[in-house]
Amino acid sequence: MATDLSAAGRRRSRLQAEVQLLAQRYRDVSFDRQDASWVHIGRFPVPGGWNRPQVEILIDVPHGNPGYPSVAPQWFWTDRDLRTSDGRAIQHFFTSGGSSLADRSYTTKGWGHFCIHVTSWLPSSGLRIREGHNLLSYLDLIAAVFRDRQRLAGG
């Protein structure tokens, strides 16, 4: 079978390799095998202080031109009914709205999103995935966000 050298094909190959990396740390990892436009983590552990011990994570993979990995994921989606364990509202977490059709589609399907912007993203190319930023780096960032509960929930 011929190698798909299109942008979507290259992104799909990259995601396939990255998902293998993610699966070494997280359980229940899957991705969009057709358009390479999302990665899903079924069981992402979160620290104490939230209303559940684990959440689902959906990463919207940039698939424009340029797309991932040149462009970092922006935002991430998680359980819409996420709360702190004492029921406080969460800053920078949204369960409605969104400017694009895709965003509205996700909120309609019951996802909420944290609005996080990566400001420095230096991916490596080709097979040297671990030498630069990758989805594991992004999930480390997500882990840091979940540890930042005091700031997000105001104390």
Place this chain on the structure above:
Amino acid sequence: MGRYVINGEVVDVREDRPIGAHLKEAAGINGDDWVMVTMPNGQILRLPDQDPLPSEVTDVTIVPRYQYGH
């Protein structure tokens, strides 16, 4: 020499009293990234490259630079 859990993985650090830059080097992580440490009271702080790792931290995560949006 010390052993730390960084980004969920055990990492050996040569220095007895490492600074932020030592942690990044030992973890093989991009020099531009931020070292985020969790304190016992739950507060999360960014550890500058030149600052020593507080002995009481409960977690170390090294992440791409980011900011919260609205």
